[in-house]
Amino acid sequence: MLAADKKEQAFFIPLIAVLLGLLVGAVLMLISGYNPIVGYGALFTGIFGSLYDLGETIREVTPLIFTGLAVAFAFRTGLFNIGVEGQFIVGSLAAVAVGVLFDLPWYIHAPFAFLAGCVAGGLWAAIPGFLKAKLHVHEVITSIMLNYVALISVNYIIRTYLKSASERTEKIKSSASLSFEPLSALFDYSRIHLGIIIALVFAFLFYIVLWRTIWGYELRAVGYNPFASEYAGMNVPRNLVTSMMISGLFAGAGGAAESLGVYGYMAINAASPGYGFDGIAVALLGSNNPIGIVLAAILFGSLQYGSNNMQHQAHIPTEIITIVIAVTILFVAANGAVKWLVKWARRKPKGEAKEYDRT
DSSP states (O other): OHHHHHHHHHHHHHHHHHHHHHHHHHHHHHHTTOOHHHHHHHHHHHHHSSHHHHHHHHHHHHHHHHHHHHHHHHHHTTOOOOOHHHHHHHHHHHHHHHHHHOOOOHHHHHHHHHHHHHHHHHHHHHHHHHHHHHHOOOHHHHHHHHHHHHHHHHHHHIIIIIBOSSSBBOOOOGGGOOOOHHHHHHTTTOSOOTHHHHHHHHHHHHHHHHHSSHHHHHHHHHHHOHHHHHHTTOOHHHHHHHHHHHHHHHHHHHHHHHIIIIISSOBOOSSOOSHHHHHHHHHHHTTTOHHHHHHHHHHHHHHHHHHHHHHHHSOOOTHHHHHHHHHHHHHHHTHHHHHHHHHHHHOOOHHHHHHHHHO
16 A cells, blocks of 8 residues: 555656646736736647647757656665766767767767767766765765866867867768658658657666666665665675766766757857756656656656747746746655645545544
């Protein structure tokens, strides 16, 4: 019964949080003088109004799946990887560098470029993992500070070594691209790319590694109790570094997919793209479960893309959707309050309870 209740809560509490977030968004629209029915209608149309919009929505969802998996993998193994943003950026640069500098057949070039992004993200995440394992430096501090190091370093490398005529790298070779014309044509030539398929495969691998392998059991055991794991003969420092590296690999894969599939180059960033921080919200809403993360990424990506149509069609500021997402995260984080609301709604009348007691 307890296991069933936990599964039920894992499903219903995020759902209730989303509904409460949408309700708060509707109230804000009313207070601001906008019609929430028109606003959410425009949001829905912006997501599903055409095959092109649907393809662009999927394109927006793709990096969120990768970064959500990155955050969740670290959390499942007892670590807090707040450096997913930096790992995403580093992975993006590595993939673009391989795409620009090498000239190979497509069946070698594209996998090589994507793998380079994965490895770069993993190695960047290994730094806070190593500092945690050897020097006991908390990974939250080191990983979040490395976001800024990654951004500044990548900008320097692009400006010094890879810059073309404008403030960006040259275009990658077509052989390194993850864009796939038959898939794009299916969605009215939107920018959807093979990254979405890779992201779903990675979500499946996330589940297999953590819950269907001895290796994954070790990683989770070290996260739950490093002292007991060490007593059982597990190599705690090695597992800590490995966990962070795999988490960074997911993040680097997201950066590689975005650069190779959507843009084909990397620009000098005045600010980070933000997918790494959004991944924290996706992992939280998805309860650090691969299926939940995919669903949460679909929700967040849809809201982010559809909010543009809210602004154009209903003239409602896109900040309303940002507030909806923030409130949703707030309700998920305050799941104790949501659980109390659920119990209160399910509470039986006193008379009914007494009658049940007599029987």
